[in-house]
Amino acid sequence: GAVVSQHPSWVICKSGTSVKIECRSLDFQATTMFWYRQFPKQSLMLMATSNEGSKATYEQGVEKDKFLINHASLTLSTLTVTSAHPEDSSFYICSATKLPNTEAFFGQGTRLTVV
Amino acid sequence: DQQVKQNSPSLSVQEGRISILNCDYTNSMFDYFLWYKKYPAEGPTFLISISSIKDKNEDGRFTVFLNKSAKHLSLHIVPSQPGDSAVYFCAASGGSNYKLTFGKGTLLTVNP
Numbered sequence: 001g002a003v004v005s006q007h008p009s010w011v012i013c014k015s016g017t018s019v020k021i022e023c024r025s026l027d028f029q030a031t032t033m034f035w036y037r038q039f040p041k042q043s044l045m046l047m048a049t050s051n052e053g054s055k056a057t058y059e060q061g062v063e064k065d066k067f068l069i070n071h072a073s074l075t076l077s078t079l080t081v082t083s084a085h086p087e088d089s090s091f092y093i094c095s096a097t098k099l100p101n102t103e104a105f106f107g108q109g110t111r112l113t114v115v
Numbered sequence: 116d117q118q119v120k121q122n123s124p125s126l127s128v129q130e131g132r133i134s135i136l137n138c139d140y141t142n143s144m145f146d147y148f149l150w151y152k153k154y155p156a157e158g159p160t161f162l163i164s165i166s167s168i169k170d171k172n173e174d175g176r177f178t179v180f181l182n183k184s185a186k187h188l189s190l191h192i193v194p195s196q197p198g199d200s201a202v203y204f205c206a207a208s209g210g211s212n213y214k215l216t217f218g219k220g221t222l223l224t225v226n227p
Contacts, residue, residue, distance in 0.1 A: 034214070043220050044204065046215075046216075097213045101209070103164055104149075104206075105161065106158030106161075108157060109157060
């Protein structure tokens with residue numbers, strides 16, 4: 001299967017600071033990547049769709065100014081959590097799909113803890 | 116409105132027996148279905164998928180069955196192994212869309 005790499009795997013930051021998470025498709029080009037958030041014992045919640053060369057599409061209830069997404073190339077999407085607060089602490093996961101209606105490949109996830 | 120439902124939050128089976136995980140969907144536009152396995156603090160791993168033109172797909176110990184009229188699919192794992200213990204997510208997509216809609220997951224525990 002294809003490889004999607006996510007970095008960092010965990011990060012601890014102070015309240016009020018910003019954190020950037022990277023998602024790379026290592027062996028294929030991805031025009032579309034997705035960012036999810038998972039709370040303990042809950043499903044994956046889609047936050048936004050990252051589109052290469054254009055603005056991200058955010059799901060209802062997700063703050064665009066809080067979660068900045070940049071898809072600068074066909075192999076890299078970044079999620080920046082701005083002015084992080086403890087309630088932003090969560091497990092963030094990215095995914096990429098080669099073609100429509102095919103399997104998505106997920107990154108390893110990033111555990112964010114805001115103290 | 117939850118378009119993909121996994122009504123059993125957990126399932127416990129004995130090693131060597133069959134595990135059956137169920138999933139229901141409501142959106143008639145879905146035509147591609149997937150199962151993912153997830154361990155804590157890791158990203159989901161793709162297991163098996165099925166297109167709506169089929170009613171069964173098999174890969175080793177894993178078989179997915181699709182009943183379109185009932186809008187229901189199931190994942191069968193046989194024989195179950197302790198290493199299969201994880202959360203299993205059902206997902207669906209449709210309409211030439213990259214986007215996947217996930218169920219809430221079922222925690223499978225396989226006891227030795």
